[in-house]
Amino acid sequence: xxxxxxxxxxxxxxxxxxxxxxxxxxxxxxxxxxxxxxxxxxxxxxxxxxxxxxxxxxxxxxxxxxxxxxxxxxxxxxxxxxxxxxxxxxxxxxxxxxxxxxxxxxxxxxxxxxxxxxxxxxxxxxxxxxxxxxxxxxxxxxxxxxxxxxxxxxxxxxxxxxxxxxxxxxxxxxxxxxxxxxxxxxxxxxxxxxxxxxxxxxxxxxxxxxxxxxxxxxxxxxxxxxxxxxxxxxxxxxxxxxxxxxxxxxxxxxxxxxx
Amino acid sequence: xxxxxxxxxxxxxxxxxxxxxxxxxxxxxxxxxxxxxxxxxxxxxxxxxxxxxxxxxxxxxxxxxxxxxxxxxxxxxxxxxxxxxxxxxxxxxxxxxxxxxxxxxxxxxxxxxxxxxxxxxxxxxxxxxxxxxxxxxxxxxxxxxxxxxxxxxxxxxxxxxxxxxxxxxxxxxxxxxxxxxxxxxxxxxxxxxxxxxxxxxxxxxxxxxxxxxxxxxxxxxxxxxxxxxxxxxxxxxxxxxxxxxxxxxxxxxxxxxxxxxxxxxxxxxxxxxxxxxxxxxxxxxxxxxxxxxxxxxxxxxxxxxxxxxxxxxxxxxxxxxxxxxxxxxxxxxxxxxxxxxxxxxxxxxxxxxx
Numbered sequence: 018x019x020x021x022x023x024x025x026x027x028x029x030x031x032x033x034x035x036x037x038x039x040x041x042x043x044x045x046x047x048x049x050x051x052x053x054x055x056x057x058x059x060x061x062x063x064x065x066x067x068x069x070x071x072x073x074x075x076x077x078x079x080x081x082x083x084x085x086x087x088x089x090x091x092x093x094x095x096x097x098x099x100x101x102x103x104x105x106x107x108x109x110x111x112x113x114x115x116x117x118x119x120x121x122x123x124x125x126x127x128x129x130x131x132x133x134x135x136x137x138x139x140x141x142x143x144x145x146x147x148x149x150x151x152x153x154x155x156x157x158x159x160x161x162x163x164x165x166x167x168x169x170x171x172x173x174x175x176x177x178x179x180x181x182x183x184x185x186x187x188x189x190x191x192x193x194x195x196x197x198x199x200x201x202x203x204x205x206x207x208x209x210x211x212x213x214x215x216x217x218x219x220x221x222x223x224x225x226x227x228x229x230x231x232x233x234x235x236x237x238x239x240x241x242x243x244x245x246x247x248x249x250x251x252x253x254x255x256x257x258x259x260x261x262x263x264x265x266x267x268x269x270x271x272x273x274x275x276x
Numbered sequence: 277x278x279x280x281x282x283x284x285x286x287x288x289x290x291x292x293x294x295x296x297x298x299x300x301x302x303x304x305x306x307x308x309x310x311x312x313x314x315x316x317x318x319x320x321x322x323x324x325x326x327x328x329x330x331x332x333x334x335x336x337x338x339x340x341x342x343x344x345x346x347x348x349x350x351x352x353x354x355x356x357x358x359x360x361x362x363x364x365x366x367x368x369x370x371x372x373x374x375x376x377x378x379x380x381x382x383x384x385x386x387x388x389x390x391x392x393x394x395x396x397x398x399x400x401x402x403x404x405x406x407x408x409x410x411x412x413x414x415x416x417x418x419x420x421x422x423x424x425x426x427x428x429x430x431x432x433x434x435x436x437x438x439x440x441x442x443x444x445x446x447x448x449x450x451x452x453x454x455x456x457x458x459x460x461x462x463x464x465x466x467x468x469x470x471x472x473x474x475x476x477x478x479x480x481x482x483x484x485x486x487x488x489x490x491x492x493x494x495x496x497x498x499x500x501x502x503x504x505x506x507x508x509x510x511x512x513x514x515x516x517x518x519x520x521x522x523x524x525x526x527x528x529x530x531x532x533x534x535x536x537x538x539x540x541x542x543x544x545x546x547x548x549x550x551x552x553x554x555x556x557x558x559x560x561x562x563x564x565x566x567x568x569x570x571x572x573x574x575x576x577x578x579x580x581x582x583x584x585x586x587x588x589x590x591x592x593x594x595x596x597x598x599x600x601x602x603x604x605x606x607x608x609x610x611x612x613x614x615x616x617x618x619x620x621x622x623x624x625x626x627x628x629x630x
Contacts (some may be wrong), residue, residue, distance in 0.1 A: 063309075063405075064408060110402070110404065111404060133404075134402055134403070134404030134405070135402065135404075157402075157403075158403065159402070159403045159407065175358075175359070175404070175407065176448070176450050176451045176452075177447070177451045177454065178451075178452070183462070188460070188462060189460055189464065190459070190460050190462075191457065191458065191460065192457075192458045192460075193457045193458075194451075194452035194454050194455055194457075195454060196451075197443075197447045197448070197451060197453070197454055197476060197478050198357070198448065198451070199358075199359070199407065218441075218454075219441050219443060220454075220474060220476065222474075232461065232467075233462065234459060234461055234462075234467065235459070236459065237457060237459075238457075238470075239457065239470075239472035242472075242475070244443060244474070244475050247438050247439065247440055248441070249354070249441065268354075268414060268418070269419065269438065
């Protein structure tokens, strides 16, 4: 996986693989840091890899692992003195995705969400020491991608569903039969609350998240559907914070499609 | 020449290949947790299996057969509705194989053993683990776009070599038909429903396929493509221009690949392409319509699509040979050991020192 991690002082490009984690300068010229995963002596029945990347708390970069542990790296404003600040061990299944709050978190809602293969979601408050605020148990279906906005967790699942959860209470607020296949990507445009979902069914959908000011209910509306013919969509990202444009990638596709 | 084959020959080849493929030691090795084989390693194992009996294929026909197998398997993995369905595809393969050797209880037993082992090892894996397996396989097949006549005809493949992904039909088991939005209030009570439409035309599936030793798999992927006789054709031209980088990878020799091949060679008991005795040419399978066509295909095959097969040096291990002979003996059921004077050589013929 590859992800840009935007921190107040710098932007780092973070890569994860079966070997571990690599962090590069924003122009890709220098490798700032390298963390190797502990590989068991004898070939294990389980694959070893790092997966799930996010900047967090304006100071950290969090990376998930196949062991279920989330590595928290403390990033200095300049230079290569990156240190492993904490290892969060709440997931029992391989981590799939991590997302930081992109809007304003309501009180007690936490500013980081981590997801795993069993569909379990963990909500955290970041800082010198991370605190687990809540856990949403999975129902056996892999949560492949997550986003967090104004205290709403948007989660995409392997069975094509999108679910919206209240970060503070851990309660479900919306359920969408969004795709006919495994959802690979979710992205959120923080200025407007637009949500992008891409899946193996060849479809990319644009949704709009909002909160009803009277009832405090979470709303999700379908805005647009795009079919990328004969392509299993693997990546989908907004190209701007308002969500006016987005880019799509797919299996066996050597092109990036922009909409 | 295919028309000189008798039914006895066909049966012999089928039995020999299946027996070799389901050899106990080979299966034991396959079930050990390990990385995916390299492309060269896989191709070499495939060559050996194809030559496990009295059948011979020239380079061009062998290439064509491998292309066909590769694209068919890619298609099956890609189109699996759920990641766990790759197991159902495998079960479909095994069901068809069991049908080919339904009258040979010894081999049938070996296949059933493997079947049970698959169930034991894989039935309990999670969706996430299956998706990881599937993704690993798809990376292996990435950028391969060889056109297969039977797929083009059935409209499952486009003329550019890419597979058609239908946006209609039953959704995978465990998935809902897309379209419904449900909103819940802070107490968890559903307060609103809304619908959205797309170009897709999906329906609810009737039932789930069976993961037991016997059962209706429901899924058609992995069933015999040739249950109706069809011509076998693949097209080389117009292949992806990305193959240039792939060709570079193939040319550099990989020492690790050679090691794993030596290992596999020991397991397969030294399948050697030995020349049959008595000046006989053996039985050759030609996948083209004429010999001239086959020769022409060999000469005009694009460089970037040639499979560079490694020659195996197998070590001599008398202990291992004896063990394999014993296993072979156990596999035989009420049939006298065919002697080498017959067309072709013994199954698991012992490799001569190189």
